[in-house]
Amino acid sequence: MQDQELLDYLKQNIDGRRLCHSIGTAHEAVRLAQRYGADRDKAYIAGLLHDVAKGKCGCELQQLASEYDISIDDVEADNIELIHGRLGAAMIKKQLGIDDEEILSAIRWHTTGRRGMTLLEKIIYIADLIEPSRDFIGVDDIRSMAYEDIDLAMRKALQEVIGFVKKRGFALHPNSIEAYNDYTKEEKESI
Template sequence: MSRDEIILKLKAGLKESRFKHSLGVMETSIILARRYGADVKKAGIAGLIHDCARDIPAESQLKMVENFGILLDDIEKLEPALIHGPLGAAIARKNFGVDDEEILNAVRLHTTGDKNMTLLEKIIFLSDYIEPGRCFPGVEDLRVKAFKDLDEAMISAYDSTIKYVTERESLLHPRTVCARNFILLHKRREGKA
């Protein structure tokens, strides 16, 4: 399926605000991919489809997860906002014809992150965070940081996520902590932290 066909299908299936967000993530992903030498086409597609499951009601998401055979951990089952990543990857494969594992993994991990993320996975995670429609304290600094040092921007994004989740007394996914620690450990081993 071409990018234009994906755009039309997403426009029909997402709320207007989510569709605009997806376009913003696509554009930001392309810019970051150019900056860091990642595959621009993959970044654009992954950014565009990253939230393809986000507007599906929670009960329907759970049924779809079961139908796709996606195994959720206990935290994902209790925090419905985390389901749309893995479900989105399955929907991207089935409904949008995306079979590139690198793109699908970027979609799968865009909410929690994970240790040892690829360049594309980091770009999609950050683009979701800093696209032009995002407005929260610190986002401007994070946007600047994203173009200077991708890993430093990832750490700041994880810190912000951890603060946000804990202030709401929600469950924090261990992948987020592992992702943050992985980057910090790597930096310390290289003598950069």
């Protein structure tokens, strides 16, 4: 599939600000893929399309979830935006015919993370947070760790995201807690 076709598809689904974030994420993901020896084309496509289901209102998300047969758990019901990763993966599979499981799972899990993340899943999770337009306290720490040790960057990134979710008063998704525990455990084991 041509780059222009992907961009056209994206423009039909998201606004200009999010398009800028998506292009930034795609380029960051390619740089990380180069650094860690992952597939650059898959990193680009997953980065570009990761937020294709973001920015839709709650009603539309509910409707699309039922259309794509996506289950909604209690935490997601309280914060329906959380399903945009799983929904985005389902959308591009059906609408664009992308059936590469590495790309789909990187998009599916970029919102919550999960236990035992693959390299491409980590790359998209981190690229999403550190692409150039991102600006939050702690982003520079994650940026500098990302190219040194992606697992250390994941731990820091999950810490920041979990802190942000708590501050906003939302419940933590079990997948995010399991992802965080994964990296905490890894760090302890290496001491």
